[in-house]
Amino acid sequence: GHFIVCGYGRIGSQVAQMLRENGVKTVIVDSSDRIRDRLTEANQEFIFGSATEDECLMAAGIDRARGLVASVSSDADNVFITLTAKGMNPNLMVIARATEPGSELKLKRAGADKVVSPYFIGARRIAQMVIRPTVADFVDLTFHTSDMALRMEELTVGPKAELVGVTLMDSGIRKNLDVIVLAIKKPGGGMVFNPPASTVVEVGDTLVTMGPRQSMNRLGQMADAVED
Amino acid sequence: GHFIVCGYGRIGSQVAQMLRENGVKTVIVDSSDRIRDRLTEANQEFIFGSATEDECLMAAGIDRARGLVASVSSDADNVFITLTAKGMNPNLMVIARATEPGSELKLKRAGADKVVSPYFIGARRIAQMVIRPTVADFVDLTFHTSDMALRMEELTVGPKAELVGVTLMDSGIRKNLDVIVLAIKKPGGGMVFNPPASTVVEVGDTLVTMGPRQSMNRLGQMADAVED
Ligand SMILES: [Ca+2]
Ligand SMILES: [Ca+2]
Numbered sequence: 001g002h003f004i005v006c007g008y009g010r011i012g013s014q015v016a017q018m019l020r021e022n023g024v025k026t027v028i029v030d031s032s033d034r035i036r037d038r039l040t041e042a043n044q045e046f047i048f049g050s051a052t053e054d055e056c057l058m059a060a061g062i063d064r065a066r067g068l069v070a071s072v073s074s075d076a077d078n079v080f081i082t083l084t085a086k087g088m089n090p091n092l093m094v095i096a097r098a099t100e101p102g103s104e105l106k107l108k109r110a111g112a113d114k115v116v117s118p119y120f121i122g123a124r125r126i127a128q129m130v131i132r133p134t135v136a137d138f139v140d141l142t143f144h145t146s147d148m149a150l151r152m153e154e155l156t157v158g159p160k161a162e163l164v165g166v167t168l169m170d171s172g173i174r175k176n177l178d179v180i181v182l183a184i185k186k187p188g189g190g191m192v193f194n195p196p197a198s199t200v201v202e203v204g205d206t207l208v209t210m211g212p213r214q215s216m217n218r219l220g221q222m223a224d225a226v227e228d
Numbered sequence: 229g230h231f232i233v234c235g236y237g238r239i240g241s242q243v244a245q246m247l248r249e250n251g252v253k254t255v256i257v258d259s260s261d262r263i264r265d266r267l268t269e270a271n272q273e274f275i276f277g278s279a280t281e282d283e284c285l286m287a288a289g290i291d292r293a294r295g296l297v298a299s300v301s302s303d304a305d306n307v308f309i310t311l312t313a314k315g316m317n318p319n320l321m322v323i324a325r326a327t328e329p330g331s332e333l334k335l336k337r338a339g340a341d342k343v344v345s346p347y348f349i350g351a352r353r354i355a356q357m358v359i360r361p362t363v364a365d366f367v368d369l370t371f372h373t374s375d376m377a378l379r380m381e382e383l384t385v386g387p388k389a390e391l392v393g394v395t396l397m398d399s400g401i402r403k404n405l406d407v408i409v410l411a412i413k414k415p416g417g418g419m420v421f422n423p424p425a426s427t428v429v430e431v432g433d434t435l436v437t438m439g440p441r442q443s444m445n446r447l448g449q450m451a452d453a454v455e456d
């Protein structure tokens with residue numbers, strides 16, 4: 001399934017680019033003439049019009065989309081887009097941008113699965129650089145920098161994976177692949193942090209791992225990772 | 229040393245609050261009447277005036293400050309503040325906010341130690357929620373949520389610490405405290421990721437750790453952590 005990105009401003013344009021770089025198909029919806037000219041020149045798939053209108057979301061393939069990013073500049077419009085989109089496709093994952101501090105709750109009530117406030121996380125990042133600068137660097141390097149030798153990754157364990165029913169210790173993940181399992185997200189939603197070596201891997205577990213880039217392919221085979 | 233926060237808008241006000249919550253003393257510089265009234269009512273230490281002027285930075289105690297956050301809304305003013313501040317106190321740690329994509333480089337050239345672009349990291353966060361949602365949740369919970377049972381922390385090893393000259397394995401950090409050492413930042417600046425159990429801890433090493441909150445105090449004693 002593709003992602004619909006509503007609003008191709010400073011946030012939306014960067015989101016769309018990052019998604020494309022990671023192999024996620026995007027369809028852009030924007031009503032500005034300037035953006036239309038830019039996207040036409042760049043040969044990118046887009047719908048010209050306002051994402052607050054059903055017809056535009058329909059044209060963007062909302063019925064078969066995997067998710068939608070509501071990233072126009074007005075919080076009120078993002079609330080309206082979220083409500084409209086969830087009404088048209090309740091299974092859609094909606095991530096909304098909030099500018100005003102009070103809007104996060106309204107966007108959640110409108111049905112947004114996740115809300116991101118750039119000002120809040122910008123401020124939090126600055127504070128972390130003061131309070132815990134080395135952890136901030138560490139997270140940046142392993143989570144956000146794609147060309148690092150060491151990476152944080154996640155894998156969901158498939159029903160026929162060789163890891164199923166095996167303990168972390170016996171799996172050789174740590175010993176042979178030099179990978180640490182930082183946490184396991186259970187299919188029910190709970191997260192087990194720093195799981196002991198005796199933990200048995202189960203179908204549907206999502207392993208949060210940290211290790212060398214070259215180990216991640218082999219680990220993916222062992223987990224028979226489910227592609228979304 | 230204290231931190232000077234220049235500009236008490238959406239970003240600066242949240243930064244100042246987070247720093248105070250973490251025990252970092254802040255002095256705010258802002259030239260708006262509205263902010264002056266608000267800070268006076270809240271009984272907070274501030275300098276009324278523009279952070280682009282030497283006198284204001286002097287009044288904010290720049291000569292004895294540990295750092296400065298340049299978070300006014302204009303990138304040009306943040307460049308000017310950075311240049312002025314570094315000229316008055318070259319040892320100052322300067323973190324600057326950038327709004328326009330092209331400003332990051334200019335702020336670095338002006339002497340900023342770190343530059344944060346809220347739009348960029350907001351977009352990156354949205355993309356991560358799509359591409360690696362479980363890792364994003366994991367980082368949020370262990371790094372950003374202060375009341376979690378499990379935390380990522382950093383500790384710098386003091387000259388008389390009991391950890392000095394001991395291997396990670398013999399230290400009992402993993403076995404007795406249930407803490408993982410994710411990385412070690414060497415005093416020279418390099419970062420060793422996922423260090424093997426045979427790694428010897430040295431004076432000045434900064435350990436990036438993940439473990440139960442209740443282990444962190446004990447680990448702090450063992451590292452004889454240097455307070456900044
Ligand atoms: Ca998957
Ligand atoms: Ca310290």
